[in-house]
C-alpha cells in the first residue's frame with residue numbers, strides 16, 4: 001500500500017499541475033518498472049478516487065488542519081488516505097500506518113509522520129460530524145464552483161442529479177457486433193460465462209460489474225466492442241444505407257466509425273488529425289474484421305488537403321469538446337478545464353461544422369455530436385448555425401432519454417449532445 005500511496009501522490013500532483021491523468025499514469029508505469037497489474041490497479045484506484053472526490057476531500061482536510069499545509073506532497077498524501085478511509089474497504093489502522101510510513105518517504109520534515117497520524121486519527125474519530133460541516137458547493141458536489149454555477153443555471157431541475165451521476169464509477173457497456181452475432185445470442189454467451197449484463201438499447205449490453213477485456217468471450221474475435229451506451233446512439237441516428245459515401249470527420253479511436261460499418265456496407269472515410277490516435281482506429285477495424293474505404297490523417301478544417309471532391313451522403317462530426325459529459329470516466333477533466341475553455345471549444349466546433357457543411361450532399365444528413373453537457377457547445381451553437389444556414393434543417397430525434405438532443409449522464413450512460421441536420 002505504501003508504494004501505491006506514494007505513486008498516487010505523484011499522479012495527483014502532476015494532474016493538479018495541469019496534466020491529463022491517463023498520460024500521467026502511463027509515465028508512472030514507464031518510470032517505475034516493474035509494477036504488477038495489481039499495483040497498477042491500486043494506484044489507478046487511488047488517483048481516480050481522489051480526483052473524483054477532490055472537492056469533498058479537500059474540504060474535509062481544511063476542517064482537519066489548523067493552518068494551510070504548504071508541503072503539497074504531504075497534503076496529497078492526506079487526501080489519498082482520507083479517500084481510503086472514506087471510500088475503501090481497507091482497515092483504517094493499515095491505512096494510517098502505511099500513510100505514516102509514506103510520509104517518511106515523501107517529506108524530510110521531522111514532524112511529518114506525526115502530523116499525518118494525528119490528522120487521520122482525528123478524521124476516524126469525527127468523520128460523520130466533519131462530513132456534515134461541509135457547506136460549500138465545491139465540497140458538497142466535488143466539482144469546481146463555476147461548473148456547479150453553470151449547471152445550476154442551465155439545468156435548474158437536474159443539476160444535482162447530473163453532478164451526482166458524474167461522481168459515480170462509470171459503467172462498462174459492450175456493443176455487440178451484429179454483423180457477427182445477434183444481441184440475444186451474445187447475451188446468452190455471457191450468461192454461460194457467468195457474466196451478468198442488461199440490454200440498455202439496440203446492441204448495448206451494460207455489464208453488472210466491469211471486467212478486464214480478456215474475460216469477455218469473443219472479444220479478440222471481434223464479437224463485441226467496449227462503447228458507452230450513449231455513444232452507441234450515434235451510428236443508428238445517422239441512418240446509413242448500403243453504398244453511401246460517409247465521412248467520420250473526427251474518427252479516432254474509431255468507436256463510432258466501426259459501429260457505422262457494422263450497420264451497413266458503406267464507403268466510409270475515417271478522418272482524424274491525430275496520427276497516433278488514428279492507428280487505434282486501424283487496430284479496432286482489424287479486430288472487428290472490417291476496414292473503411294479510406295483511413296486518412298487530416299484536418300477537418302482543411303478538406304482541400306484530403307477530400308477527393310465527391311460530396312458525402314452522411315457526415316458524422318464528433319467534434320473535440322470540453323468532455324463535460326464523461327466526467328465519471330475522466331474525473332481529472334473537471335479540475336483541468338477552465339470556464340474560458342468553453343468559448344475556445346465552441347469557436348473550433350463552429351468552424352468544423354461550417355466547413356463540413358460545404359462537403360455534404362443536398363438531401364444529405366450531418367450528425368453533430370459532443371460529449372458535453374454545456375449549452376454553449378450544443379444547443380446554442382446549433383441555433384446559431386441554423387440562423388446562418390438557410391439550407392439547414394434540424395431533424396427531430398425521437399429518443400425518450402434525450403431533451404432537445406441532450407442526453408444527460410446517468411448510471412446507464414455518459415452525457416452526449418446530438419443534432420441531426422439535413423441539407424435542403
Ligand SMILES: C[S@@+](CC[C@H](N)C(=O)[O-])C[C@H]1O[C@@H](n2cnc3c(N)ncnc32)[C@H](O)[C@@H]1O
Nearest residue numbers: 250251252253254255256272273274299300318
Ligand atoms: C471526441 S473524439 C472522437 C471520438 C470518435 N468519434 C469515437 O467515437 O471513437 C474527437 C477526435 O477529433 C480529433 N480532432 C480534433 N480536431 C480535429 C480536426 N480539426 N480534424 C480532424 N480531427 C480532429 C481528435 O484527434 C479526436 O480523436
